[in-house]
Amino acid sequence: MKVLGIVTSPRKGGNTEILVSEVLASAQEAGADTELLLLRDKKMQPCDGCRTCHKTNACHIKDDMQDVYPKLEAADAIVLGTPVYFWTVTAQCKAFMDRTYCYHINRRLRGKVGAGVIATRRAGATQAFSVINNFFNLHRMLAAGGVFGYGEERGEVRQDAQALGECKALGRVVVRYVKMASAGLLAPAPRPG
Numbered sequence: 001m002k003v004l005g006i007v008t009s010p011r012k013g014g015n016t017e018i019l020v021s022e023v024l025a026s027a028q029e030a031g032a033d034t035e036l037l038l039l040r041d042k043k044m045q046p047c048d049g050c051r052t053c054h055k056t057n058a059c060h061i062k063d064d065m066q067d068v069y070p071k072l073e074a075a076d077a078i079v080l081g082t083p084v085y086f087w088t089v090t091a092q093c094k095a096f097m098d099r100t101y102c103y104h105i106n107r108r109l110r111g112k113v114g115a116g117v118i119a120t121r122r123a124g125a126t127q128a129f130s131v132i133n134n135f136f137n138l139h140r141m142l143a144a145g146g147v148f149g150y151g152e153e154r155g156e157v158r159q160d161a162q163a164l165g166e167c168k169a170l171g172r173v174v175v176r177y178v179k180m181a182s183a184g185l186l187a188p189a190p191r192p193g
């Protein structure tokens with residue numbers, strides 16, 4: 001079982017990275033293979049809306065997102081983390097989500113488990129979380145919940161004991177969801193049409 005954690009904060013060693021790493025550590029303890037992907041290390045253009053992916057099932061933009069696609073395909077679960085920027089997800093997170101449009105037409109992420117991780121100073125976590133949950137739902141993924149962690153400065157979220165506890169619980173839930181899905185006990189919504 002593979003759990004892929006994706007951090008869309010541009011800040012090295014930041015709060016989102018800490019929270020997603022905690023979720024992955026817990027998933028690993030529960031038996032998963034895990035990988036942490038830091039999008040700040042990737043050069044990624046936004047979707048250009050060409051819609052050729054609707055014919056080809058692939059994105060024509062040749063940048064580092066091409067290295068990310070195989071990781072998404074291999075993952076049983078995706079833990080997507082973002083800080084709150086102006087009450088929503090980061091531009092990096094949105095660019096990542098838009099670049100998965102090539103998977104949307106055939107719902108090729110359908111049935112994978114998704115969990116959202118939000119780091120915020122104070123406000124906007126529910127808005128960012130709903131953006132991520134909508135992303136999971138539109139891909140017909142299985143949304144397993146999420147964590148909100150509070151802090152402004154780099155590393156401040158380590159003082160949010162409740163969030164760290166919730167990360168541990170989320171890692172276990174993600175593994176349980178993957179097991180239930182592979183046993184046929186959880187099924188995603190059908191493809192439209």
Ligand SMILES: Cc1cc2nc3c(=O)[nH]c(=O)nc-3n(C[C@H](O)[C@H](O)[C@H](O)COP(=O)(O)O)c2cc1C
Binds near residue numbers: 150
């Ligand atoms: C451009 C920008 C916009 C932000 N907007 C918000 C906001 O709307 N609400 C809030 O509570 N915090 C906001 N913050 C604070 C970050 O969400 C907070 O510092 C978070 O912990 C950063 O996570 P990171 O360390 O993973 O980057 C903003 C920070 C930046 C840099």
